[in-house]
Amino acid sequence: MEALEQIKEKIQSFLEALDSPLTxxxxxxxxxxxxxxxxxxxxxxxxxxxxxxxxxxxxxxQSASLLHDDVIDNALMRRSKPSINAIAxxxxxxxxxxxxxxxxxxxxxAFSKEYPQIPxxxxxxxxxxxxxxxxxxxxxxxxxxxxxxYLAMIEKKTAAxxxxxxxxxxxxxxxxxxxxxxxxxxxxxxxxxxxxxxxxLDITSTQEKLGKPILSDFKEGKTTxxxxxxxxxxxxxGKERLKKAFKQEISRDEMMWILENLKKSGAITRSFRxxxxxxxxxxxxxxxxxxxxxxxxxxxxxxRDF
Ligand code: FPP
Ligand code: MG
Numbered sequence: 092m093e094a095l096e097q098i099k100e101k102i103q104s105f106l107e108a109l110d111s112p113l114t115x116x117x118x119x120x121x122x123x124x125x126x127x128x129x130x131x132x133x134x135x136x137x138x139x140x141x142x143x144x145x146x147x148x149x150x151x152x153q154s155a156s157l158l159h160d161d162v163i164d165n166a167l168m169r170r171s172k173p174s175i176n177a178i179a180x181x182x183x184x185x186x187x188x189x190x191x192x193x194x195x196x197x198x199x200x201a202f203s204k205e206y207p208q209i210p211x212x213x214x215x216x217x218x219x220x221x222x223x224x225x226x227x228x229x230x231x232x233x234x235x236x237x238x239x240x241y242l243a244m245i246e247k248k249t250a251a252x253x254x255x256x257x258x259x260x261x262x263x264x265x266x267x268x269x270x271x272x273x274x275x276x277x278x279x280x281x282x283x284x285x286x287x288x289x290x291x292l293d294i295t296s297t298q299e300k301l302g303k304p305i306l307s308d309f310k311e312g313k314t315t316x317x318x319x320x321x322x323x324x325x326x327x328x329g330k331e332r333l334k335k336a337f338k339q340e341i342s343r344d345e346m347m348w349i350l351e352n353l354k355k356s357g358a359i360t361r362s363f364r365x366x367x368x369x370x371x372x373x374x375x376x377x378x379x380x381x382x383x384x385x386x387x388x389x390x391x392x393x394x395r396d397f
Contacts, residue, residue: 092331094129096156097138098129099123100333101143102147103142104394105194117175122169122172126155126381128149130388131257131260131281131385131388132146132149133146135257136260141263145209147195148199148213149197149213149252150173151195152195152213154191154218155189156170157269158187158188159224162184163295164307164311165227167301168302168304169303171294172234172302181225196214207258212255216251216252216256219247219252220247220248220249223247225311226243226247226319231313231338232312232315234333234334234337235315236314236319236322238319241315241316245283245286245287246282246283249280250279250280250282250283254278254279255275257274257275258271258278259280261275265285267318270380274380276376279373280376281370281373282395285392287363287366287369288366288392291363292317292396293315293396294308294350295305295351296396306346309336309337310335310338310340314337318358321333321352321353321356324356329352332348337387360383370390373389375385
């Protein structure tokens with residue numbers, strides 16, 4: 092059986108062991124995503140019982156965080172389908188997320204004996220992920236024009252779990268601590284670049300490709316990197332105009348003005364360049380590890396259009 096299928100089966104077996112038909116019924120509506128974190132683990136640690144278990148745990152944590160995130164963002168679509176909160180309401184989405192991440196932690200304990208660092212490093216990164224989400228919500232209350240705050244937030248919200256996943260996979264692969272740190276750095280850069288590309292695609296992609304409406308971020312109050320760069324490129328009048336549109340139901344004309352300026356000002360190109368630089372730094376950090384597949388994972392992630 093293909094490794095990604097094995098991971099899905101493992102998750103299903105964890106859910107079935109809960110003996111909760113309600114949970115099974117709700118989880119049927121979940122769509123599996125790109126499984127980027129699993130691909131990372133499989134390419135660092137190979138396909139074996141331990142790596143499949145690690146992937147299942149990480150994917151369950153990832154799903155839990157998205158279940159909660161869609162409630163927080165009031166997002167009604169995920170991966171081209173209605174989100175669980177849209178189908179079954181916020182309460183069910185939150186509780187299903189709770190089941191997913193607590194079950195994931197129960198299973199994570201299995202690594203304690205042979206790899207005591209793994210449960211610690213993964214749970215620590217889930218704390219960071221949660222703190223990152225708090226910062227995201229906080230920053231969304233007003234117009235954030237501070238690039239450093241945005242980067243610090245995505246480092247926690249998105250990069251922390253990918254970083255710890257790569258580190259844990261390197262430990263499974265019996266890498267030395269020094270080498271494991273190189274994979275960890277690769278994971279951090281992959282995570283940062285991933286979120287920046289995600290934020291660019293929210294502007295440049297289409298609903299069909301993304302599986303959710305485009306331009307959701309600005310409406311939700313998220314001044315992602317392209318908007319921050321756009322803001323600083325504008326004259327006083329333009330700055331005011333952009334701020335006025337923030338978090339509002341704006342006219343088509345106003346949206347077109349923002350889109351045009353995002354392109355004209357070079358804000359999108361500049362954001363893309365940063366993602367690319369982070370990607371290159373990530374590739375550089377594992378240059379002595381002969382891991383060509385990780386080079387292509389990074390490149391494909393940056394060049395994706397969904
Ligand atoms: C997606 O961001 C959200 C995250 C990367 C992290 C969400 C984290 C939590 C809700 C903390 C709770 C954690 C657990 C384990 C229950 P986004 O809104 O920018 O991306 P999107 O466009 O895919 O929604
Ligand atoms: Mg969201």
